[in-house]
Amino acid sequence: MTPAYSRTQTAGAAAHGAPLDAENMSRLSVWVFIAWLATYVVEGPLRAGLATVGLQNLLYGRDLLALTGVAWGVLMPLLHRRRPAPGLVLMVWLLAVHVCIGLLLGGTLFQRLFGVKIFIPLLYGVAVFPAVERHFPQFLRAMAAFFTVSVLGVFINAIIGDMPWAGLRYETAFGAAESTRQWWMTGGISRLPGFARASFDAAMVIGLCGVMVIALSPSIWWRALVATLGMAAIFLTTSKGMVAGFGIAALWLVLADRSDTSFKLGCWIAAALLMLTCLLPTVFMIVRVPGASTEVPDLLLSLWDRFAWMWPSAYDLLPDGFGALTGVGPGGIGTALDQPDQKFVPNSGDSIFVYFFVTFGVAGVGYLGFALLAIVGRGDARDARAFVWAGLLIIAYGYGLSINMVEQSFFCAVFGLIYGRAFAAVSATGERA
Numbered sequence: 001m002t003p004a005y006s007r008t009q010t011a012g013a014a015a016h017g018a019p020l021d022a023e024n025m026s027r028l029s030v031w032v033f034i035a036w037l038a039t040y041v042v043e044g045p046l047r048a049g050l051a052t053v054g055l056q057n058l059l060y061g062r063d064l065l066a067l068t069g070v071a072w073g074v075l076m077p078l079l080h081r082r083r084p085a086p087g088l089v090l091m092v093w094l095l096a097v098h099v100c101i102g103l104l105l106g107g108t109l110f111q112r113l114f115g116v117k118i119f120i121p122l123l124y125g126v127a128v129f130p131a132v133e134r135h136f137p138q139f140l141r142a143m144a145a146f147f148t149v150s151v152l153g154v155f156i157n158a159i160i161g162d163m164p165w166a167g168l169r170y171e172t173a174f175g176a177a178e179s180t181r182q183w184w185m186t187g188g189i190s191r192l193p194g195f196a197r198a199s200f201d202a203a204m205v206i207g208l209c210g211v212m213v214i215a216l217s218p219s220i221w222w223r224a225l226v227a228t229l230g231m232a233a234i235f236l237t238t239s240k241g242m243v244a245g246f247g248i249a250a251l252w253l254v255l256a257d258r259s260d261t262s263f264k265l266g267c268w269i270a271a272a273l274l275m276l277t278c279l280l281p282t283v284f285m286i287v288r289v290p291g292a293s294t295e296v297p298d299l300l301l302s303l304w305d306r307f308a309w310m311w312p313s314a315y316d317l318l319p320d321g322f323g324a325l326t327g328v329g330p331g332g333i334g335t336a337l338d339q340p341d342q343k344f345v346p347n348s349g350d351s352i353f354v355y356f357f358v359t360f361g362v363a364g365v366g367y368l369g370f371a372l373l374a375i376v377g378r379g380d381a382r383d384a385r386a387f388v389w390a391g392l393l394i395i396a397y398g399y400g401l402s403i404n405m406v407e408q409s410f411f412c413a414v415f416g417l418i419y420g421r422a423f424a425a426v427s428a429t430g431e432r433a
Contacts, residue, residue, distance in 0.1 A: 026130070026131040026134050026135065027131070027135055027138075029069070029072075029128055029131040030128070030131045030132055030134075030135045030138060030139060031138075032065070032069070033069070033124070033128045033131070033132065033413075034138075034139065034142040036062060036065055036066065036069075036124075036413075037142070037146070037410060037413065038142075038146070039059070039062055040196070040197075040201065040205070040409060040410040041146045041149060041150060041195065041196065041205050041410070042149065042153075042195045042196075043195075043196055043197040043201065044163060044165055044166075044179050044180040044193060044194075044195050044196060044197050045163075045165050045179075045195060046059070047059060047165070047168075047177070047178075047179040047180075047197065048164075048165030048168050048179040049165075051168065051170040051179065056170050056171075056172050056177070057172055060172075062409075063117060063120065066120045066121055066123075066124040066409075066413075067120055067124075069124045069127050069128060070088075070092070070120060070123045070124055070127050072127065073085060073088050073126075073127030073128070074088060074089065074092065074127075085126070085127070085130070085423070086423070086427065087126060087419065087420065087422075087423025087424075087426075087427070088123065088126045088127050088423075090423075091122075091123055091126060091419070092123065095116060095119060095123075095330065098326075098327065098329045098330060098359065098360055099112045099115070099116060099329055099330055100329075101326050101327070101328075101329050102115070102327075102328055102329020102330060102331065102332060103329070105319060105322075105323045105326075105328055105329065106319075106328075107328070107329070107331060107332065111331040111332075111336050111337075112329060112330055112331045113331070114330075114331050114335070114336040115329065115330025115331025115332065115334075115336050115359070116330050116331075118330065118331075118334065118335070118336070118406060118407055118412075119330060119406070119412070121409040121410075121412035121413040121416065122406070122412045122413070122415055122416040122419070123416060124413055124416060125412070125413040125414060125415060125416015125417045125418075125419065125420060126416045126417075126419050126420045126423070127416075127420075128416075128417075128420075129416070129417050129419075129420025129421060129423075129424070130420070130424075132417060132420075133420075133421070133424070136385065140212060140213070140216060143208075143209040143212045143213060144209070144212075144213050146205055146209045147205070147206060147209035147210050147213055147226070147230070149195060150194055150195065150196065150202050150205045150206045150209070150233070151194075151206060151229050151230065151233040152194075153193075153194025153195035153196070153202065154192050154193075154194035154202055154206070154233040154236050154237060155194075155233065155236070156194070157192040157193065157194045157236075158192055158236050163180065163193075163194075163195075165179045165180065166179070166180050167179070167180065168180075179197070180193050180196075180197050180198065181193065181197060181198040181199075191237060191238045191239075192236050192237050192238075193237070194233075194237075199237040199238060199239060200237065200239050200242075200403065200408070201408060201410065202233075202237050203234045203237040203239035203242040203246075204242065204399075204405075204408050204410055204411050205410055206230050206233050206234055206237075206242075206246070207230065207234060207242045207245060207246040207249075207395050207399065208392060208395060208410070208411065208414050210226055210227070210230035210246060210250065211246070211249050211250070211253065211388070211391040211392055211394075211395055212388050212391075212392070213226050214226050214227055214250055214253045214254065214391070215253050215384065215385075215387040215388040215391050216384050216385070216387075216388065220254060220255075223253060223254045224254050226250075227250035227251070227253075227254050230246060230250065231243070231246065231247060231250065234246055239399075240302075240402070241398070241399040241400075241401060241402035241403055242395075242399045244398055244399070245273075245394060245395045245397075245398030245399035245400075246395060246398075246399075248269060248273070248394055248398055249266075249269075249391045249392075249394040249395055249398070252265065252266050252269060252391070252394070253266075253387060253391055256387060258382075258384065258387070262387075263386055263387060263390065264376075266387065266390040266391065266394065267372070267375070267376040267390055267393075269394055270372055270376075270390060270393040270394045270397055271372060271376075273394060273397035273398045273401070274368065274369060274372060274393075274397040276397075276401060277351065277352065277353050277397050277398075277400050277401040278353045278365060278368070280401065281306075281311045281351045281353050281354050281401075282353075284306070284307045284311045284312065285311045285312055285314065285315035285354070286315070288312055289307050289308050302402075303402065306350050306351070306402065310347065310348070310349070310350045310354075311349075311350070311351065311354055313347050314333060314347050314349050314354045314358055315358075317332060317333055317347065317358050318358060318361075323361075324361070325361050325362050326360075326361040326362075326363075327357065327358055327359050327360040327361030327362075327363070327364060328358060328359065329359065330359055332358055332359055333347055333348075333349050333354075333355055333358040333359060333404075334347070334348055334349060334355065334404060334406070334407055335348075335407055348404055348407070349404040350402060350403055350404060351400065351401060351402065351403070351404060352368065352396065352397075352400030352401075352403070352404055352405045352406060353365070353368065353400065353401075354404070355404040355405075355406050355407075356368055356406075368397075370419075370422060371393060371418050371419055371421075371422040372393055372397075374421075374422035374423070374425045374426050375389050375390065375393065375418070375421060375422055375425060376390075389418055389421050392414060392415075392417075392418055393418065396411075396415060396418070
């Protein structure tokens, strides 16, 4: 009966044109989004390959593709006399408001536009969410493939040493660049990127994709295998924050029995991590501790650097008075400060809370918590995908304690999907009411 209904529905759509076209466009947008994400999964060899044939600037087209996806999500409904997705419009409007605030507080127009560019993948994720939700099995298969490729890449990197493209430097339209980031922990332990551009990029892909695969795997043994492989690969990247974030999320998901109690437990874990991620940097932004200490173990040196310098310096980026409440706007922290004409010392924030707080002020705390509140209050444990979103929030808040994450485009786009799900949940509740 179902196949016959589907054929009838398809025939009717073809007769009227628009519904079938909408379905095809939805599927195409998912494939384009997957291809866009894939460029970050294999960015190391991709950069090297493009540089070898003299097309190294082609990769900058990713930014235009993401911007096109956002513009498509806003403008196409208007052209068909329909209302654009309210959540996407709201986020675009809020970003514009914070840009105006930033310009009033100072900084160059380039700095503010550069900051907007950082958040484009977030908006892209929100814009493409309806299509991803409609074709979620297709999207999940891609995430499973990304997980497999990234884990294999890190394992190969650990076995053979440097990848053939490691350290390749070349010139682009925006200056010198390199195919992968080669760096080491204290003690000479190499941070392995696998096929990604940097070790934390590989860890991000493995953690996020691994959570999705585990959450939707029916067998506890299969979930345990994916969790073990993912944890081993993340450990080799030396990304300690993701070891903690993925470890917590994976343990919960492996043992979860798909009951309402299990779902609420995951949400409570996410809430606890959000509180820690907000409170710990706040303490060290205000309470200054001594600088680098020879008594700090090597394993904790990077964390101590956040306590002693990174977070206090980020707090110093906020002006007194009004600006301390509103934030300094997009481009007020992170890569946008790493420009020759900027008077500020570059500061990446190294915390998603710090990045949001310096950028958006007090409102940034609300922005971070909105997704959790919307998904917790309206999640349905009978839908396995509810565990996906809760697991991803655990990663976002857990790993986000020690890295800003926003400037990692793969994460930012997935975070946009989480916001898309949150807006959909709020909208559905409003319609039922």
